[in-house]
Amino acid sequence: MTAAQLREVVERLRAAGHWADGDLPILIVLDAGYDVTRLAFLLADLPVELLGRLRSDRVLYFPPPPQPPGKVGRKPKRGAEFKFEDESTWPTPARTATSVTSVTSRYGQAVARSWDRLHPLLSRRSAWTGHPAGDLPVIEGTVIRLQVDHLPGDRDPKPVWLWWSGVDATAADVDRLWRSFLQRFDLEHTFRFWKQTLGWTRPKIRTPEAADRWTRLVLAAHTQLRLARPLAEDLRKPWERPAKPSRLTPARVRRGFRRLHGKAPQPTGAPKPGTAGPGRPVDSKNKLRARQHPVGKHTKTDTQKNSKTKQAA
Numbered sequence: 001m002t003a004a005q006l007r008e009v010v011e012r013l014r015a016a017g018h019w020a021d022g023d024l025p026i027l028i029v030l031d032a033g034y035d036v037t038r039l040a041f042l043l044a045d046l047p048v049e050l051l052g053r054l055r056s057d058r059v060l061y062f063p064p065p066p067q068p069p070g071k072v073g074r075k076p077k078r079g080a081e082f083k084f085e086d087e088s089t090w091p092t093p094a095r096t097a098t099s100v101t102s103v104t105s106r107y108g109q110a111v112a113r114s115w116d117r118l119h120p121l122l123s124r125r126s127a128w129t130g131h132p133a134g135d136l137p138v139i140e141g142t143v144i145r146l147q148v149d150h151l152p153g154d155r156d157p158k159p160v161w162l163w164w165s166g167v168d169a170t171a172a173d174v175d176r177l178w179r180s181f182l183q184r185f186d187l188e189h190t191f192r193f194w195k196q197t198l199g200w201t202r203p204k205i206r207t208p209e210a211a212d213r214w215t216r217l218v219l220a221a222h223t224q225l226r227l228a229r230p231l232a233e234d235l236r237k238p239w240e241r242p243a244k245p246s247r248l249t250p251a252r253v254r255r256g257f258r259r260l261h262g263k264a265p266q267p268t269g270a271p272k273p274g275t276a277g278p279g280r281p282v283d284s285k286n287k288l289r290a291r292q293h294p295v296g297k298h299t300k301t302d303t304q305k306n307s308k309t310k311q312a313a
Contacts, residue, residue: 003042010046025049027177029184037120037139038127040165050165051177058161059083060118060143062091077135082118082143084161091115107157108149112178114169118143142169146178193251194218225250225257232256 001009010026013019019026026048030036036052043050062079083089104110122128122136144162151157164177194200200218205211229248235255236242243252280286 003039027180029181035127036163041139052163054161054163056084060120063117110148112144112146112174114142114144114174116142117167140167141165142167225253228253228260231260
């Protein structure tokens with residue numbers, strides 16, 4: 001989403017009464033494909049906080065150290081480097097903002113560490129090409145490193161690097177942020193299920209009112225699949241693990257929905273088939289004679305006679 005679209009979403013939330021003065025800022029979670037620092041700069045006037053994933057090869061910088069009294073010369077613009085791939089550039093634990101350790105059911109032990117007031121080195125390329133003349137802004141934030149024991153399927157986990165647009169993060173903030181980022185995966189799977197399975201974006205809708213009605217129908221279908229979990233049978237694939245009825249996903253409930261369809265009440269009649277009929281029974285004769293139309297062919301002799309008659313005339 002662009003900055004204009006995010007701004008419109010925030011304004012709609014405020015107009016609908018979902019956010020009021022005094023509430024916590026709206027947290028916007030982004031993946032690595034978005035320029036989270038650029039969006040944080042453009043949305044600085046809104047009550048929002050941005051949390052985005054960074055690549056593992058990024059290099060950020062600390063604020064410049066205070067200049068000693070009496071020293072002349074140009075003040076440095078940035079401090080020490082912070083390389084994600086080089087642990088020797090990480091500060092000592094005394095400079096670490098916080099370290100949060102939690103035990104999860106899916107990932108085992110999760111350790112989140114954060115470093116405060118880190119900013120990227122901006123250049124006048126891509127998004128910052130049209131920035132006014134002068135120095136580019138220094139956008140400080142909090143870097144969070146999340147490390148878990150294992151992933152589903154016993155895969156080797158890699159650390160996840162996050163950048164938060166806020167500063168002075170506490171232990172409660174770090175714990176809330178990394179849990180919010182992991183919650184994004186559930187939302188992404190839900191949106192993909194709506195699009196690929198329930199056909200949310202398949203119709204070519206021309207009016208916003210029709211799009212709203214179709215979205216409500218998709219939500220109703222998704223809710224129906226969630227409510228039908230206790231009645232559905234687990235028709236799992238060979239590579240899937242068995243699950244309790246209360247833990248079935250909507251996709252697995254949909255596999256057994258044909259069996260549930262017979263148990264549910266039928267307020268409407270059965271649809272008429274759209275294919276051709278069965279045809280005439282086997283070993284039965286057709287008593288209707290086919291109509292015969294004159295073919296109208298001419299022999300070669302008749303054609304020659306007609307041509308001679310025309311020449312004589």
